[in-house]
Amino acid sequence: MESQAERNRHLILLPCPYQGHINPMLQLGTILHSFGFSITVVHTIYNSPDPKTHPHFSFVPISDGLSDHDIAYGQLVDNIMAVNSNCKESFQEYLEKVIANEEKEVISCVISDELMFFAEAVANDLKVPSIILRTTSAATSIARSTLVKLAEHGRVNSKGSASHDIVPELQPLRSKDLPFSLSTNFGKYAELIAKAYGKRTSSAIIWNTMKFLEESTLEQIQGQSQIAIFPIGPLHLIAPANFSSSLIKEDRSCISWLDRQPHKSVIYVSSLGSIAALSEEELAEIAWGLANSKQPFLWVIRPGSVRGSDWIELLPKGFQDSVGNRGCIARWAPQREVLTHPAVGGFWSHCGWNSTLESIAEGVPLISKPCFGDQRVNARYVSYVWRVGLELEELERGEIERAVRKLILDDEGKEMRERIKELKEKFGICISKGGSSYNSLNELVNFIRQLST
Numbered sequence: 001m002e003s004q005a006e007r008n009r010h011l012i013l014l015p016c017p018y019q020g021h022i023n024p025m026l027q028l029g030t031i032l033h034s035f036g037f038s039i040t041v042v043h044t045i046y047n048s049p050d051p052k053t054h055p056h057f058s059f060v061p062i063s064d065g066l067s068d069h070d071i072a073y074g075q076l077v078d079n080i081m082a083v084n085s086n087c088k089e090s091f092q093e094y095l096e097k098v099i100a101n102e103e104k105e106v107i108s109c110v111i112s113d114e115l116m117f118f119a120e121a122v123a124n125d126l127k128v129p130s131i132i133l134r135t136t137s138a139a140t141s142i143a144r145s146t147l148v149k150l151a152e153h154g155r156v157n158s159k160g161s162a163s164h165d166i167v168p169e170l171q172p173l174r175s176k177d178l179p180f181s182l183s184t185n186f187g188k189y190a191e192l193i194a195k196a197y198g199k200r201t202s203s204a205i206i207w208n209t210m211k212f213l214e215e216s217t218l219e220q221i222q223g224q225s226q227i228a229i230f231p232i233g234p235l236h237l238i239a240p241a242n243f244s245s246s247l248i249k250e251d252r253s254c255i256s257w258l259d260r261q262p263h264k265s266v267i268y269v270s271s272l273g274s275i276a277a278l279s280e281e282e283l284a285e286i287a288w289g290l291a292n293s294k295q296p297f298l299w300v301i302r303p304g305s306v307r308g309s310d311w312i313e314l315l316p317k318g319f320q321d322s323v324g325n326r327g328c329i330a331r332w333a334p335q336r337e338v339l340t341h342p343a344v345g346g347f348w349s350h351c352g353w354n355s356t357l358e359s360i361a362e363g364v365p366l367i368s369k370p371c372f373g374d375q376r377v378n379a380r381y382v383s384y385v386w387r388v389g390l391e392l393e394e395l396e397r398g399e400i401e402r403a404v405r406k407l408i409l410d411d412e413g414k415e416m417r418e419r420i421k422e423l424k425e426k427f428g429i430c431i432s433k434g435g436s437s438y439n440s441l442n443e444l445v446n447f448i449r450q451l452s453t
């Protein structure tokens, strides 16, 4: 009979069903697959990844119980909580089946997104080791936990604040940078945070961040944690780039448009990411701000992201004629490729954690305008701590025009480009042989191997 050590070591991955969570989980799977693990991705039907993009993985859909109404109108936090209660039973059935088949395969562990805590609970009940993947910054995790404590003590208004006053416990964050969610129900959000950052049963945490970027924050977290933390970011740079996990079809025609633009002249605008939305008035401010900047722009407008329309029907009259070929609008861009393009001189981003890391990794300075949640924390680090981006206070055409021109044309933008180039180099060092993420990844692989011996 085969010895246990010779059997296939099997990792079961559970991403949270949103683009910003699916990408890093599948990147992690690709990396661990290259170390010899077999990978199964257990996923919801809602926002299910396309198995064809990762032919070397197995994909197992489980019922998420979300109705069309939940998907169209439900709030993010409610849907995540619902997925956690609705998926538990089907995941348990699946895991029991795999365990019963153990002669063929040994489960090394379950790796679940920090927000998919049901998977950790099932693994724990069935005595299967589990590891958490954190897909946001370390600073966000502290900010979220602290936010709940501040609310409990009545120190913050549960609806948020626009104040620029520093929150002493969270230097350098101001009240306006606190990671409030889109949800109007703060109690539910606090419950989600307690589940994600409270006491967990997993054996370790994998973090899509880098030691040098968040050193003191990671040390603070490790000091309070009983389990090992493996900062192995940026995952997208370690994983081979040829596997896309986009839920929306990427419009590749924007690359040939970029090919025709001057060096470092284009502002790439993806100011919403995969979740946030805009009003018609906000759309008009962005449109005229970009038009008046006179700089070429590549603007991602996600289908359904402008309230009251399917796509770009509500763009202001005269806008497209006024910009002509100077503007290119895409439903969804191959973002990583866009950021490596020599014509791109800046990125106006909502500062989702993946976008932030992707921009730094390519040395592209940012205009930050966060919408909600962790984006606010990331934006503060971008503009104030790492000083690689300009903060946009208002979605107002004059401010947008000035910010674009400053970033692409002025000395201030040039200085940011120099600083972000230094960070880019450090990213490269982190993932090279002997670098902190390289070493952490090897330690993680040994750690996982020991879990199943």
Ligand code: UDP
Pocket: 018, 019, 020, 021, 023, 246, 270, 272, 273, 274, 275, 276, 300, 331, 332, 333, 334, 335, 336, 351, 352, 353, 354, 355, 356, 358
């Ligand atoms: N993305 C993309 N094309 C686009 C816009 C975004 O491929 O047109 C990708 C982007 O590269 C990133 C992810 O979608 O990996 C968005 O994640 P992020 O954490 O930045 O933001 P979220 O969508 O979670 O708010």
